[in-house]
Amino acid sequence: MTNGELVNIYLLLVFLLALPFIGGLVTLGLKRRDADVVAGLFSLVVFVLAIILALKAGTRELTFAFGSLPWLGIQEIFGFRVDPLAVIMLLVTTFVGFFVVVYSSFYLSEGNREHPTTNGKGRYYFWLLFFLGAMVGVSISQNFFQFFIFFELTTICSFALIDFYETPRALRAGFTALITTSLGSLCFLAGLAILAVYARSFDFEAVRDLSPSIKTAFFILLWISALAKGAQVPFQIWLPQAMEAPTPISAYLHAASMVKVGVFLIARMVTTPYASYPESLGVLVSLWALFSMLFALLAFLGADDIKKLLAYSTIIHIGYILLGLSLWLMGADIKALQGGILHIINHSVSKGLLFLCAGVISYATGTRKISELGGLGTKLPVNAIAFTVGVFAVGGFPPFACFFSKFYMVLGAISLHNWIGILSAVFMVLESTISLTWYTMITHRIFMGEERANLGNIKPIPLYINIILVFLALATIVVPQLGLEFVKVFEVIR
């Protein structure tokens, strides 16, 4: 690569990181329509920049490092890192982010029957754009320390956004989220301390220099923080409570982005070449993921609030990703790793779509309880079709999104010729069957049958929202194919 091109990419990265924060500060002072438009523009520009970066960088690995902390004795503390994993995370976040920002202009208005909002948009977009910036920062972080800084920033933004409606329940939910994920962050901090002391560096590759026992301790600490962030057992309480947030936030933070930060961390650790983590760690992570998925599946089957249903489903799918990554760590075929990373992409798009559809339902009818809904298919046809597509995408029905990632993970699981592999494969198939059937029943309950009298007038949905839903529904077919091309790059040495 020529120097000129490198400088271009460097500038691109700087803009990518800086723009969301600037946008957040700008929209803080704006009201209503102005805030919508400005925030939308900023997120669009960030998305376009992310695409340009992806095209320019391709599948290369580039690192830019600067800054230092001499009193800690560590050089090159800040920087940017662009590699396929970073590009994937960046694209997913900015893609969903843009649609969520546009959707927010529709959702946070007086027309919303469930939560009519008149003010606070400046504050909302401030935190949303800061979150977008934090996600960009996480994606292109060059080392664990920088990662941690942006990791914590996402926690704070999430806390603020969950609290947006400022009802007692929302405040409590935000507090729960803050405390629970902070427990994880404490573990992360401890891990950082270990790395600094024993490896004298925060680089991703610094893990190689650790002795096996220290490496294990480091991995476990960071794994606990990933569990906390991804709402796995025992940290699962914060995610269902976080559904007090506005639905676009649920779609973005709690389905597409923030919960993925934890597994992104694990993916970073696992895909570091020659990191050679002990195989027993893979066993631990996979068994724990299976347990967590089972737990979440039971809760999923009993949920009445549609957002809590989707929240538990998210917990299951984060477990899927962890399962895929850990199976590879145990020695499975590379397809397990590829499936896990592909699932990050697929699930973000599909679950984002489902949450947006759920938001349309609560906007139009004022209720989120499935037991109160019924017969919405005639009034909200586009929403019904998009929801069905989202359900099939999440459930793993070909040719929609999650089928490909789940299939890859099943292939990887079976390639491990031991009982964990077979258990994982069988469990994945069973879980897909059960959750897909249950989702279909829910879809029927909500959209078909008799329209309930207590729903009152169902508000019409503006055209641009329907277009967004249709676009995302189509994306669930197109994105996995693109993603497959991306993940085929991952031929990492363990």
Next chain:
Amino acid sequence: MNGMELLLQGFGILVVGAIITALLGKWHRLNGWMAFVLGSIASVLLLISAIGTLTSSAMPTKGSGIFSIFFLDKLSSFFLLIISGISIMSLLYSIRYIEHYRKSTSLYYPFLLLFILGMSGVVSVRNMFAFLLFWEFMTLTSYFLVIYESEKPENLLAGFRYFFWSFLSAGCVELAIALLYIQTNSFDMSIMKGAIPVIQEKHPFMFHSLLALFLIGFGIKAGIFPFGNFWLPDAHPAAPSPVSALLSGVMIKTGVYGILRTFLWMLPLSPASNIWGTVISAMGAISLVMGTLSALEQTDSKRLLAFHSIGQMGYIFLGVGAGLALLSLNSPFGYFALFGGMLHLFNHSIFKSLLFLSAGSILYRKGTRELSQLGGLASSMPLTFLSALTASLAIGGIPPLNGFVSKWLLVFSTSIPARLHYEFPIWAIAGIFASGLTIASMLKYVGSAFMGLKKEEDNFNDVPLTMQISQILLAAACLITGVVAVLPLGIIYNSLRESIMNLPSYEQLIGMGIEIAPKLKGLTIALWNPMLILLSLIVLSVIFYEFIRGAKKETTIWLGGVLVDRRNLVYDPHSYFFTLRRGIWSNIPSIPLPRIERLGRLSVAPGEDVYEPLIRLGHRFIERLRKSHSGLLQTYILWQMLGLAIVILLIYVFK
């Protein structure tokens, strides 16, 4: 134009048809004709490509470029023939039938055309990944068809059951494919076929679990006992009748296609074939008895036919399994068993579709499926009665109709080689027993619906012409394929050519014959036998009719002195086979899917409230600590003194 191009063109037309019919939802009649025309053109193209592949001796046709996943060999063509043939009938029937639902047809015809596409795609791919895709696509489209009449909650429940079990079957097949993929690193069926002997040698346990997964997966789809009971009896009545005809007549046959593909084509003949053939035939035998027994007590016409599907699939499994087992033991009866099974598959698709269409005609005119409310329809609906009668006789295995030929082949081929497989004659006896039960059950069906005195309120004519034509054509097919049994047998012989090594020649299997003339060399004894039977039956019936005609006398019915209106003298369908129902447990309960409320109580504990006690404990502790902030200066000085004392103590201890 080779076969592959025709196939792809057919698929293309189906897709285009789906899009067009989705848009014409409001104009039912136009939409129906549009679907029929486009669907038939596509089906005819598929038919031609199938026949072309069957009759040519060239290599199997495969697509190029992106379409290289398609692969039309002789086994696929056999199934493609059945799929396209029955689809044309179903489409023709749908034109008028759908109108009685008074719903938008844009939820029906597109899915119907795509369903045909899915089924055709399943049998014509060589890539297992694409197979899985088409399999699930088939499930998806048929699911929407099953729940077409979604106003009734029982249809929705039936749809969910169907969805769940189909998805589970896809999951089993997916696991099996994954196992094969890991061994061969390829999804291509031919490569997998080559790797099977290696797997058999090195990993016998995985080999057998692979086959078990395939069997379970395809068995669920084929509706064999016990898997079929979970979804078939609910899904087939719930769907509109032309769809039921396709589901029962064609879709469950794709399960058998899967079995044939894996156990016959992929698996080379070995002791493993013997084991699995025994298992398959045992499953078949159990299914045919249990399915038919369950059918005996049904009074809903379509549910009755659905249980019969489970039973008849048992025959097919019996034939295929016995064929596999006997072939691996080098017995020539294996060919006959296999022929019998596949011929029964062919015949069943014809007469079962016809039965469902006739049940649909009754539903169309009378609005009910419940047999106890029907009666005397023979005079109002003569053609429907005739076709239903033909189909009933066919399913019962009465010559000269087609069911007889396949059942005869099955019984014959399983009862004789007793030395090789002691249990086969038992299955043969079970088959004959089930035949009897089938005839009895069909007697109930035809008797309750059609026979007896015409009810006063039935002032209608027979069903519309298009519906009649489809039924008549199928009935004619029953007769023709029964009499000219050589035709389907020849097709089956051709389709098996690639799957079995050293297949004996056509003449050796189907028989030598008297040549009429050098030009008609292909006509063998198999052609003449059924005709002779038909001839003798005609002669016998004429003789009997002459005897009876004179002896008939009309009289009033004696009811022990009670004056009863003749019209009320109907033999209620509930009373049929009463003793059997009392004696035999054929009430296999279906597993209900859990309801939301019940599970809700289960899941209150996990999820959010797990930490409630802990949080409350923490709160109480912190509240107690808060009391230490009393606001009095003295308390704070006390705390400070305490703290100072502890610090001094610590310094002293650790000095």
